[in-house]
Amino acid sequence: xxxxxxxxxxxxxxxxxxxxxxxxxxxxxxYKYDYATVPFLAEAFKLAVSGLLLxxxxxxxxxxxxxTEWKSVRLYPIPSIIYLIHNNVQFATLTYVDTSTYQIMGxxxxxxxxxxxxxxxxxxxxxxxxxxxxLLAIGTTTSQVKGCGESSCxxxxxxxxxxxxxxxxxxxxxxxxxxxxxxLMKKNNDSFDMDALLSYITNFxxxxxxxxxxxxxxxxxxxxxxxxxxxxxxxxxxxGPWWQRLLNGYSITTWLVVLNLGSTGLxxxxxxxxxxxxxxxxxxxxxxxxxMVLSIYLFNFKPTLQLFLGIIICMMSLxxxxxxxxxxxxxxxxxxxASENLxxxxxxxxxxx
Amino acid sequence: xxxxxxxxxxxxxxxxxxxxxxxxxxxxxxYKYDYATVPFLAEAFKLAVSGLLLxxxxxxxxxxxxxTEWKSVRLYPIPSIIYLIHNNVQFATLTYVDTSTYQIMGxxxxxxxxxxxxxxxxxxxxxxxxxxxxLLAIGTTTSQVKGCGESSCxxxxxxxxxxxxxxxxxxxxxxxxxxxxxxLMKKNNDSFDMDALLSYITNFxxxxxxxxxxxxxxxxxxxxxxxxxxxxxxxxxxxGPWWQRLLNGYSITTWLVVLNLGSTGLxxxxxxxxxxxxxxxxxxxxxxxxxMVLSIYLFNFKPTLQLFLGIIICMMSLxxxxxxxxxxxxxxxxxxxASENLxxxxxxxxxxx
Numbered sequence: 195x196x197x198x199x200x201x202x203x204x205x206x207x208x209x210x211x212x213x214x215x216x217x218x219x220x221x222x223x224x225y226k227y228d229y230a231t232v233p234f235l236a237e238a239f240k241l242a243v244s245g246l247l248l249x250x251x252x253x254x255x256x257x258x259x260x261x262t263e264w265k266s267v268r269l270y271p272i273p274s275i276i277y278l279i280h281n282n283v284q285f286a287t288l289t290y291v292d293t294s295t296y297q298i299m300g301x302x303x304x305x306x307x308x309x310x311x312x313x314x315x316x317x318x319x320x321x322x323x324x325x326x327x328x329l330l331a332i333g334t335t336t337s338q339v340k341g342c343g344e345s346s347c348x349x350x351x352x353x354x355x356x357x358x359x360x361x362x363x364x365x366x367x368x369x370x371x372x373x374x375x376x377x378l379m380k381k382n383n384d385s386f387d388m389d390a391l392l393s394y395i396t397n398f399x400x401x402x403x404x405x406x407x408x409x410x411x412x413x414x415x416x417x418x419x420x421x422x423x424x425x426x427x428x429x430x431x432x433x434g435p436w437w438q439r440l441l442n443g444y445s446i447t448t449w450l451v452v453l454n455l456g457s458t459g460l461x462x463x464x465x466x467x468x469x470x471x472x473x474x475x476x477x478x479x480x481x482x483x484x485x486m487v488l489s490i491y492l493f494n495f496k497p498t499l500q501l502f503l504g505i506i507i508c509m510m511s512l513x514x515x516x517x518x519x520x521x522x523x524x525x526x527x528x529x530x531x532a533s534e535n536l537x538x539x540x541x542x543x544x545x546x547x
Numbered sequence: 548x549x550x551x552x553x554x555x556x557x558x559x560x561x562x563x564x565x566x567x568x569x570x571x572x573x574x575x576x577x578y579k580y581d582y583a584t585v586p587f588l589a590e591a592f593k594l595a596v597s598g599l600l601l602x603x604x605x606x607x608x609x610x611x612x613x614x615t616e617w618k619s620v621r622l623y624p625i626p627s628i629i630y631l632i633h634n635n636v637q638f639a640t641l642t643y644v645d646t647s648t649y650q651i652m653g654x655x656x657x658x659x660x661x662x663x664x665x666x667x668x669x670x671x672x673x674x675x676x677x678x679x680x681x682l683l684a685i686g687t688t689t690s691q692v693k694g695c696g697e698s699s700c701x702x703x704x705x706x707x708x709x710x711x712x713x714x715x716x717x718x719x720x721x722x723x724x725x726x727x728x729x730x731l732m733k734k735n736n737d738s739f740d741m742d743a744l745l746s747y748i749t750n751f752x753x754x755x756x757x758x759x760x761x762x763x764x765x766x767x768x769x770x771x772x773x774x775x776x777x778x779x780x781x782x783x784x785x786x787g788p789w790w791q792r793l794l795n796g797y798s799i800t801t802w803l804v805v806l807n808l809g810s811t812g813l814x815x816x817x818x819x820x821x822x823x824x825x826x827x828x829x830x831x832x833x834x835x836x837x838x839m840v841l842s843i844y845l846f847n848f849k850p851t852l853q854l855f856l857g858i859i860i861c862m863m864s865l866x867x868x869x870x871x872x873x874x875x876x877x878x879x880x881x882x883x884x885a886s887e888n889l890x891x892x893x894x895x896x897x898x899x900x
Contacts, residue, residue: 318878318879319878320875320876320878320879321870321874321875321877322867325863325866325875328859329860332856332859332860332863335852335856336689336853339692339852339856499651499688499692500689500692500853503689503692506681506685507682507685507860510678510682510685513678514678517674519875519876520876521674522674522872522875522876523673523674523675523872523875524673524674525671525673526673
């Protein structure tokens, strides 16, 4: 519980910086560097850090058994492939709806994560927890409602039906990647192993406890490199091959973006060791709200009523989801002993599942 | 429980019509009639209807005992006096804040009602029920957030501190009038009686079961008449005394407004017989949201995202407050018997208070 909390807090703090640093790295409202190189370098950073951690771990422990079974290995690129499809659905959605509608629809991901979490990870949620999940989505949406005085009015209810369908598909894809990763990480640890493939490619002796994170990261590096190469081809090598323009226009802030994006990724992996997708969804939402609050101070954004309301709604949702049910529904009473007995029953029921 | 539900539903339906009919009764964006005469006639309508009901009741039953004790009688004008003070605080608040900020602050009333309800009526609320009350206030506020494209931008965070203090005072006053009325209505029925005063003034034989409603209404008529007379004096009798301009410019719609306002008042009194201030607050909020939804169809208002979000938030709050706690926190489980036992414990605990 303690590590779970530390990991969640660190994830919130780091990931809330990503957006802010990205904004700070702009000059005159644009990027001097190729933004596609940032995720690639972040993935490379993740691979380096986790490789280092592994290496140190292996120094202190005996090597573990490995499997090279294709049946196991082939499961690993799936999240990366889902994200790749998701990216394309994203572009398709944006041909039907505007960006603010797209952003609003993105909150559906919270609900679809809950549903897939229930369906595929067989996790039981109480009615109140379902309400909390929906409320979190409502809270993040509320904070994003366009205020008065903003130039463009969202055409949220007037987009073609295809836009909404694609938005739902996008939310499902993005949620399924997260739930699938959790499924891989929490799946019976002994049944399959990526050590062989990883050590073959990266020359690291891979610890069975950490390897799933690395497989993910490795595929992340590969897919991001593929994207850069694709950009080269679609752009007709105008700016030279990707490795030549990799660090073009990089400032200290850009490097901080890379480091931040990388550490957020590592922290989320670390968080997923102790927690689950719902905790991840809450962390992401809190990070988003923290970014918005920090932006008020850093970029002189005007505080809006909807942000304030959204924060309260999300905090209540957090309470509803994580507080012990007995604390929530017990009436203040002088019969302390009776209420305490009940608490125990509930805590037992809760920890069972 | 059944009457409670019917009364709440009727209250919601009638009071949602008030705003709509009032808008429909306007011609060229203004009122042809003196709006101050509407509440007076509505109070008179209430007095007539409740008098009729009382008269019929008295025909069927033997006359009850009466008390003329000043100690009891003097408690009755208090809600009307509180509303009078409230009206003045309202005007003072509006010198510091704009109307949309005032409207937003009005939602504080929901929270202050909960607090006063707890403090003065000694009603125990669970942590979840407190959250539900706050959430209801958040929901109604969300539905009122000014959308993009609206001309004036609310200066919600920039009003002078006096504006906020007066807003809080206003919320406390309005809540205390409601809680006080409930206190009067639910107070030990035998301890005091208004029958004497009422029958003295109205020549009705007053039933001890209904008299509290009538006392309220009677004072309503008196205070509204006082307001009309005050208007006469401040206006220097420009349009003649109030009884001459009483029905000036009245159309069928205006009469419908009067009838609607009157029946809403009677329904709320009826509701308070079965329910409490929290139910009233929920009914009022639901009526407000229903008015907003109906306005979309009737007046071609554009549906906003914030209204949609507000409705979902209020519905969830409704569930959180009224659903049996066991239903909310129980995890879906195959051990039916164990969960059912727990339900019983909770239901018992709930009904105790």
